[in-house]
Amino acid sequence: MAAVASSVVHEVLGRRADDVDEPIIDYIINVLADDDFEFGVDGDGVFEAVGELLVDSGCVHDFPECRAICSKLSEKFGKHGLVKPKQAVRSLATPLRMFDGMDEEETPKKQVEVLDGPVLSERDRAKIERRKRKDERQREAQYQMHLAEMEAVKAGMPVVCVNHGGNEDGPTIRDIHMENFTVTVGGRDLIKDASVTLSFGRHYGLVGRNGTGKTSFLRHMAMHAIDGIPKNCQILHVEQEVVGDDTSALQCVLNSDVERAQLLEEEANLLAQQRDLEYEAESGNSTEHVKGGVNKDAIGKRLEQIYKRLEFIDAYSAEARAASILAGLSFTQEMQRKPTKAFSGGWRMRIALARALFIEPDMLLLDEPTNHLDLHAVLWLEAYLVKWPKTFIVVSHAREFLNTVVTDILHLHGQKLTAYKGDYDTFERTREEQLKNQQKAFEANEKARAHMQTFIDKFRYNAKRASLVQSRIKALDRMGRVDEVVNDPDYKFEFPTPDDRPGPPIISFSDASFGYPGGPILFKNLNFGIDLDSRIAMVGPNGIGKSTILKLISGELQPTSGTVYRSAKVRMAVFSQHHVDGLDLSSNALLYMMKCYPGVPELKLRAHLGSLGVTGSLALQPMYTLSGGQKSRVAFAKITFKKPHIILLDEPSNHLDLDAVEALIQGLVLFQGGVLMVFLFPTTVYFGDLIQFYSAVLQCYFTLLFIPFSRQISCAGEPRRAPYNRERRRAVGGLRR
Ligand SMILES: Nc1ncnc2c1ncn2[C@@H]1O[C@H](COP(=O)(O)OP(=O)(O)OP(=O)(O)O)[C@@H](O)[C@H]1O
Numbered sequence: 001m002a003a004v005a006s007s008v009v010h011e012v013l014g015r016r017a018d019d020v021d022e023p024i025i026d027y028i029i030n031v032l033a034d035d036d037f038e039f040g041v042d043g044d045g046v047f048e049a050v051g052e053l054l055v056d057s058g059c060v061h062d063f064p065e066c067r068a069i070c071s072k073l074s075e076k077f078g079k080h081g082l083v084k085p086k087q088a089v090r091s092l093a094t095p096l097r098m099f100d101g102m103d104e105e106e107t108p109k110k111q112v113e114v115l116d117g118p119v120l121s122e123r124d125r126a127k128i129e130r131r132k133r134k135d136e137r138q139r140e141a142q143y144q145m146h147l148a149e150m151e152a153v154k155a156g157m158p159v160v161c162v163n164h165g166g167n168e169d170g171p172t173i174r175d176i177h178m179e180n181f182t183v184t185v186g187g188r189d190l191i192k193d194a195s196v197t198l199s200f201g202r203h204y205g206l207v208g209r210n211g212t213g214k215t216s217f218l219r220h221m222a223m224h225a226i227d228g229i230p231k232n233c234q235i236l237h238v239e240q241e242v243v244g245d246d247t248s249a250l251q252c253v254l255n256s257d258v259e260r261a262q263l264l265e266e267e268a269n270l271l272a273q274q275r276d277l278e279y280e281a282e283s284g285n286s287t288e289h290v291k292g293g294v295n296k297d298a299i300g301k302r303l304e305q306i307y308k309r310l311e312f313i314d315a316y317s318a319e320a321r322a323a324s325i326l327a328g329l330s331f332t333q334e335m336q337r338k339p340t341k342a343f344s345g346g347w348r349m350r351i352a353l354a355r356a357l358f359i360e361p362d363m364l365l366l367d368e369p370t371n372h373l374d375l376h377a378v379l380w381l382e383a384y385l386v387k388w389p390k391t392f393i394v395v396s397h398a399r400e401f402l403n404t405v406v407t408d409i410l411h412l413h414g415q416k417l418t419a420y421k422g423d424y425d426t427f428e429r430t431r432e433e434q435l436k437n438q439q440k441a442f443e444a445n446e447k448a449r450a451h452m453q454t455f456i457d458k459f460r461y462n463a464k465r466a467s468l469v470q471s472r473i474k475a476l477d478r479m480g481r482v483d484e485v486v487n488d489p490d491y492k493f494e495f496p497t498p499d500d501r502p503g504p505p506i507i508s509f510s511d512a513s514f515g516y517p518g519g520p521i522l523f524k525n526l527n528f529g530i531d532l533d534s535r536i537a538m539v540g541p542n543g544i545g546k547s548t549i550l551k552l553i554s555g556e557l558q559p560t561s562g563t564v565y566r567s568a569k570v571r572m573a574v575f576s577q578h579h580v581d582g583l584d585l586s587s588n589a590l591l592y593m594m595k596c597y598p599g600v601p602e603l604k605l606r607a608h609l610g611s612l613g614v615t616g617s618l619a620l621q622p623m624y625t626l627s628g629g630q631k632s633r634v635a636f637a638k639i640t641f642k643k644p645h646i647i648l649l650d651e652p653s654n655h656l657d658l659d660a661v662e663a664l665i666q667g668l669v670l671f672q673g674g675v676l677m678v679f680l681f682p683t684t685v686y687f688g689d690l691i692q693f694y695s696a697v698l699q700c701y702f703t704l705l706f707i708p709f710s711r712q713i714s715c716a717g718e719p720r721r722a723p724y725n726r727e728r729r730r731a732v733g734g735l736r737r
């Protein structure tokens with residue numbers, strides 16, 4: 001059907017189709033090929049669905065021409081038998097009772113319909129449905145256009161590959177001065193009139209709340225869209241995972257040294273030619289022999305040049321270097337040989353990171369690199385970055401990571417970008433001091449102004465003091481104002497309280513063991529329970545099977561022996577990166593929720609989104625424009641709407657800024673149900689803010705479920721009851737910074 005639809009569309013649009021982006025044509029074909037598509041009379045349906053798009057994309061000149069094209073499309077589709085006949089409508093001679101002839105008992109009672117809004121006629125409802133479908137198609141088209149635009153931007157960006165010197169485009173890049181630049185996205189200024197100098201060899205940590213524009217700033221830099229960045233400056237922004245194909249992970253990294261790859265290929269070709277010539281010479285053809293002799297010399301000379309260059313660019317150690325970077329990022333030797341298409345998104349992201357480290361561009365831009373890494377890889381990356389000889393900017397919400405790797409902080413706040421010397425802790429102290437001083441200056445200024453104003457008001461009409469009053473007025477003007485310190489609005493994460501509380505046991509593992517078919521036993525004889533008061537942190541290294549336990553708890557997997565009891569009444573919510581990645585990006589947060597929970601009044605869904613910080617226009621913005629932290633919040637809203645009794649969280653703090661993590665802690669502490677959280681490792685050492693998590697965990701109310709390396713699971717201590725709300729609230733106060 002799609003093939004026929006494609007040929008019809010191309011036949012009708014003819015050469016016009018070549019001028020339009022391919023995703024748009026694909027979209028039009030898919031819409032028209034849809035089984036349920038209504039072509040309407042004379043192509044009305046086609047015009048309604050794709051008319052605007054045809055005109056906007058420049059495929060047709062104007063709407064009259066568009067109408068003609070739509071009518072032709074409808075006619076051609078009809079000729080191919082792709083237009084379904086409309087159901088004929090006929091009037092009944094007499095009224096018909098649907099339940100005539102049935103027993104009164106059997107007659108189904110009419111269900112009371114819960115109405116949200118005014119009563120609508122069938123016609124109106126159909127109209128609304130049609131409009132909805134049209135909007136959906138338009139949103140999808142916009143999203144496709146956005147993707148095409150991003151692809152075009154990427155294609156237009158300079159290719160960043162290993163540079164072995166000999167750069168003739170300009171002087172070697174040292175410091176970068178960006179002056180008076182503004183970063184605007186979607187018509188909104190994210191950074192205004194900022195000036196920053198990036199000194200060569202310094203390591204910058206870019207910090208700021210979720211959604212302030214950090215990622216957008218890095219993107220602008222990578223596109224060289226900011227004045228002051230030299231054209232020949234190689235900037236690499238590690239944002240997207242590598243494409244999955246048959247190239248091995250190791251080769252994928254090595255291929256970024258284009259010169260090396262080309263030289264090796266040429267070497268292989270020349271060696272093959274040399275062998276052929278030798279073979280021909282041996283076979284005794286004299287003329288060929290002479291010719292071969294000449295060729296042989298030329299080949300030998302070129303090979304010599306190649307070997308010299310390969311040695312100069314350190315080509316023979318490249319493989320070992322690439323392998324050691326991959327090993328640092330937790331790729332075993334076997335994994336390094338696997339094709340990139342065999343890896344999941346998270347691992348492909350690691351390959352992208354490995355490639356960037358291997359290339360060593362003039363300016364490396366890393367956006368939350370620790371999100372996809374296990375503790376071993378984080379430690380390795382820290383050590384690697386500390387020794388990084390050039391400049392980099394890293395966005396991170398992990399305090400200890402920043403403290404270790406950066407020498408300067410760039411703080412993005414209120415559309416201003418400010419540079420601070422020192423690590424994150426120093427920045428925090430300096431800023432606190434600055435704010436304190438600003439507040440003092442503001443108060444002093446206000447006091448002095450008030451004093452002068454009182455004098456002026458008092459003697460304004462006193463002729464004897466007229467000159468004094470005049471000089472005070474001038475002084476007041478000269479004095480100017482000091483800005484008041486405006487605190488960031490408080491974040492909130494409010495998890496709804498379940499209306500019912502099923503009695504224990506809620507979830508209990510009795511001698512449960514599990515192993516995947518054909519694999520080793522992952523867990524043996526697990527015995528533990530989760531109830532509405534549970535506060536459990538599950539920690540352990542990568543790949544030990546934490547997600548498997550989550551799946552056993554949620555019922556996605558069954559134990560191989562023993563039992564996992566799950567109360568029939570329990571509602572569980574699972575949060576993981578997978579849920580964030582699974583959002584329907586072409587839609588907006590509100591529509592997404594409406595789709596997940598049909599029939600629920602819009603206001604209720606908006607209120608719930610608001611309780612997790614997705615407020616105002618943010619809820620109506622297409623989700624592909626949301627920042628990482630904002631998407632996490634939408635995912636939280638989706639999983640918690642049904643008022644779960646138990647929330648299972650897999651690495652919930654990824655993407656969230658430090659204040660948001662704190663708000664999440666508060667939200668979870670106040671939540672009146674069970675919580676189980678998964679972390680890669682006791683992160684007390686490396687993610688400073690999570691110390692609070694764990695301090696709270698260990699000292700007050702979290703039971704620590706520990707998975708030691710022996711792959712045996714055990715409960716640390718007796719499960720404790722969570723304290724009452726009053727104590728919980730007091731504890732929250734204690735958690736505030
Ligand atoms: N096309 C767009 N239209 C409207 N707003 C947009 C668009 N693209 C991005 N935004 C908004 O711009 C802001 C900055 O987004 P960005 O991804 O740069 O933030 P961020 O600082 O990286 O946040 P995070 O810490 O959550 O990753 C966000 O509020 C986002 O919603």
Ligand SMILES: [Mg+2]
Pocket residue numbers: 214215216367627628629
């Ligand atoms: Mg970001």
